[in-house]
Amino acid sequence: MGAESPGLPALLRALDLRAYAPSTSAPAFSGRTLDEHRLALADLRGQVVLVNFWASWCLECRPELPVLERLHQRFGARGLTVVGVNAREAPDAVRRYAVELGLSFPLLLDQPGTISAAYGVIGLPTTFLVGRDGRAVALAVGPRDWGSAAALALLQALIDEPAPRRSTP
Numbered sequence: 001m002g003a004e005s006p007g008l009p010a011l012l013r014a015l016d017l018r019a020y021a022p023s024t025s026a027p028a029f030s031g032r033t034l035d036e037h038r039l040a041l042a043d044l045r046g047q048v049v050l051v052n053f054w055a056s057w058c059l060e061c062r063p064e065l066p067v068l069e070r071l072h073q074r075f076g077a078r079g080l081t082v083v084g085v086n087a088r089e090a091p092d093a094v095r096r097y098a099v100e101l102g103l104s105f106p107l108l109l110d111q112p113g114t115i116s117a118a119y120g121v122i123g124l125p126t127t128f129l130v131g132r133d134g135r136a137v138a139l140a141v142g143p144r145d146w147g148s149a150a151a152l153a154l155l156q157a158l159i160d161e162p163a164p165r166r167s168t169p
Contacts, residue, residue, distance in 0.1 A: 048158040068105065085107075127144065
């Protein structure tokens with residue numbers, strides 16, 4: 001388990017994020033992306049993962065998604081994976097919306113709502129941050145300014161944490 005950065009609590013407060021206890025593991029998920037690839041949280045171990053639950057009908061989701069795309073572009077090569085989990089919409093609707101907004105990060109289809117239920121999502125947008133070691137770091141219900149200096153500092157602090165050691169057989 002990675003050590004929590006000393007400035008992390010202040011960065012979480014600056015964005016009004018709810019922190020999890022350091023030993024809390026993020027709920028596992030697995031699903032199909034819009035482009036038909038299988039994606040599981042376990043496959044992303046070693047990455048900081050920003051999981052954003054959204055829908056095309058969610059007015060507060062719309063301005064957040066292009067900002068998440070910019071984070072994906074800026075931090076993807078440095079260890080951040082942005083995953084959008086679409087809440088219960090048909091693939092064609094999701095595809096049209098993703099093209100319209102220019103989204104290139106992985107979009108998971110959650111038509112039955114099982115991933116949303118595992119994460120206890122009750123409103124959109126909802127965003128979870130997962131550390132490199134798989135721990136649940138924080139939760140945001142409602143929109144946040146993910147492009148703010150505080151958000152960028154938070155993501156950089158999480159990226160700067162040591163990656164977990166891979167077990168060798």
